[in-house]
Amino acid sequence: MQEQAIKKLVIVGGGTAGWMSAALTSKLLAGTLNIELVESDAIGTVGVGEATIPPIQVFNDLAGVDEQAFLRDTKATIKLAIEFQNWGAVGDRYLHGFGYIGRKVGAVAFQHVYLKGLAEGNAGPLSDYSLNNTAARANRFNRLPGIGGTPLAGISYAYHFDAGLYAKFLRGMSEAQGVTRREGRIDEVLLDPESGNVTALRMDDGGEVSGDFFIDCSGFNSLVFNKTLGVEFEDWSEWLLCNRALAVPSGSVPESLRPYTQSIAHGAGWQWRIPLQHRTGNGHVFSDEFMSEDEAAGILLGNLEGEALKDPLSIRFTPGCRKKLWHKNCVALGLASGFIEPLESTSIHLIQIGITNLLKVFPTLGDNSAKEREYNRRMRYEYQAIRDFIILHYHLTEREDTPFWKHVKHMGVPEALQQKMAAFEEAGHLYRVDEELFTEVGWLQVMLGQGLRPRSYNALADTLSSAEVRDYLQNLKTIFAATVNKLQPYDEFIKSCAA
């Protein structure tokens, strides 16, 4: 044990962010740290957040989660992709699948092979060259690490789960690993007058919870970062107009059990459908500048596949993130740190990378300024890169049918996004900056899916003849289709998860 090691970590809040933090720190720092989590049943959690992306498997593995128990206890289903409807134009639909698309040919990146095939009438929809999307459309799934007899990788997947059950599941693991849970309302966060560091939380019963380092997981309340430390918030409403959500669960119907999330654009926002084992999660994210809550509720309730199980829950938010995500002796995670609408299911992922990045530069009782700088640099970058990818979905559209779509189509966008779109439009060029979350394959699917057609492709693709490109694409499509044919029908797989 280092002399300066932190002895007591306090987690402020017990939603998804709080319990993910508790589960991972108690697993990886076992025996070196006393961890206490404070939450209030009376305040409760935000109660939404059900779709994830594949890196969650890395989190679950690190935390020692047993996948079968997790699938059963959180009523989870498998997610292979997101289907976007009405985004590029009303009536359009495309899949943004996880995993890879096609495979490069020698030095020629796949998108150039595909674009050449497209220009010469020898290519089908992009989805045909994605194993994930082929499986999603066929409603089939099995865990599949690779395609036998080929160098092609297998299926990449994430989960849809009940967020409340996931927090409960992680709570069980955390408590078994020694985390203490304190129930009650925090009335005040106490600061050291000299350093400005947080010293303790004052509870509603007058008790205090003290610690060396604090993780603010108090949700939109942002008790430490906003209400106590006053860390400035960077507002991104200029590009992300939606500021409201209505969420409602509906009963399951057989046709709603799909291995993908649906995102259906409406007049001033979009609707999600997330099928779980026992119900479907639905929500309508919209801008209240362009649509009233009554109208938004009518659209949501009119587009449910099963019966509404409750009245819609109304949530207000401001898109953006805090200018610092580590300040003094505190880190903010989850909604306390910021929020980008769940169009690509990135919030739980941001919690995951927040906690794993913190573990990489875990503080001591001494000087943490270099660690703090590095943490803030990485986390701000992650937030901004995700922000730009989400803005792309709105901006890249032919829609002008409502004032909302007219606005987002013609608005200015951040410079980095402009450059990515221009590079693709000019010659199908795709690039990933640093370790940004969404890879070239994600950008390719959304840009083509929403109608951005490159003017040309890389000259390297012309080293392949038209017939070579045609046969290559046909071959890939055939391999994926044959592989998917052998997978289990999705509903059968999901039944096996309940056991």
Ligand SMILES: Cc1cc2nc3c(=O)[nH]c(=O)nc-3n(C[C@H](O)[C@H](O)[C@H](O)COP(=O)(O)OP(=O)(O)OC[C@H]3O[C@@H](n4cnc5c(N)ncnc54)[C@H](O)[C@@H]3O)c2cc1C
């Ligand atoms: C509409 C919507 C849809 C979303 N969909 C997705 C999605 O599909 N995928 C995804 O990855 N993410 C999604 N998210 C984000 C996701 O819900 C959150 O990232 C995640 O649930 C984490 O929330 P949290 O733990 O930060 O906050 P919360 O769940 O709100 O938890 C806050 C905790 O702090 C406690 N607390 C607060 N104040 C006090 C106090 N004074 N005293 C004591 N305790 C206190 C509360 O009791 C609670 O335990 C969505 C968010 C919204 C708003």
